[in-house]
Amino acid sequence: MRILVVEDEQAIADFIERGLKAEGYAVTAVSDGETGLLRALSGDFSLVLLDVLLPKRSGLDVLRDLRNRMPELPVILLTALGETEDKVEGLDLGANDYLTKPFAFDELLARIRTQLRAPGQRDGNLLSVGGINLDFRHRSVERAGHDVRLTAREFDLLAYLMRHPDQVLSREQLLNAVWGYDYDPGTNVLEVYIGYLRRKLGEADGAPPIETVRSVGYRLVSSDA
Numbered sequence: 001m002r003i004l005v006v007e008d009e010q011a012i013a014d015f016i017e018r019g020l021k022a023e024g025y026a027v028t029a030v031s032d033g034e035t036g037l038l039r040a041l042s043g044d045f046s047l048v049l050l051d052v053l054l055p056k057r058s059g060l061d062v063l064r065d066l067r068n069r070m071p072e073l074p075v076i077l078l079t080a081l082g083e084t085e086d087k088v089e090g091l092d093l094g095a096n097d098y099l100t101k102p103f104a105f106d107e108l109l110a111r112i113r114t115q116l117r118a119p120g121q122r123d124g125n126l127l128s129v130g131g132i133n134l135d136f137r138h139r140s141v142e143r144a145g146h147d148v149r150l151t152a153r154e155f156d157l158l159a160y161l162m163r164h165p166d167q168v169l170s171r172e173q174l175l176n177a178v179w180g181y182d183y184d185p186g187t188n189v190l191e192v193y194i195g196y197l198r199r200k201l202g203e204a205d206g207a208p209p210i211e212t213v214r215s216v217g218y219r220l221v222s223s224d225a
Helices: 010-022 033-042 059-069 084-093 105-116 152-162 171-179 189-205
Strands: 002-006 026-030 047-051 075-079 097-100 126-129 132-135 140-143 210-213 217-220
Touching: 002 010, 002 033, 010 026, 010 105, 010 171, 026 033, 033 047, 033 059, 047 059, 047 105, 059 075, 059 084, 075 084, 075 105, 084 097, 097 105, 105 152, 105 171, 126 152, 132 152, 140 189, 152 171, 152 189, 152 217, 171 189, 171 217, 189 210
Parallel strands: 002 026, 002 047, 047 075, 075 097
Antiparallel strands: 126 132, 132 140, 210 217
């Protein structure tokens, strides 16, 4: 799958590009609307991530042209907090979805999976690992038949761990994916939230399957590992 990222904020573009490449996507990133439109029209892309506020041509102008010439190409808009009118106009112009900055990387992945999912494919909004069932659409989690109430950040962290079962994930990977491109690498926030998850999942069904790998990071163990 090839994804075109049209985003003029370099830190955000780098954050998205690194994350998507780590997930196996081929990524092309450009920084202005004019170039973005040309690349979208000339390249064989599966999806476009399109910022609204861009130099040379606005994202909404680009979207308008894309819908006239490539109506089947999925487009997800990236908007700044408070750009309500732009969101509404973008949806009216035919955007498939939108995300408000700042956003968790796992939420972006979930939106992308939804747009790229082929007919008949297993529901990309559901994950089940280690006896834990997670539903992206309803932002819900259950373990052993018990609902597990999580905050938005706890949910995002658990989702990322579940998308990489039995893999050792470094602190940097987890902080990048869940807290975003502007995280403080010296913070202990990850350790705090791992503790929250272990407590809440443990209350549902015994010891949670999140292992600490000393000096490296964390791993979510699948039930059949």
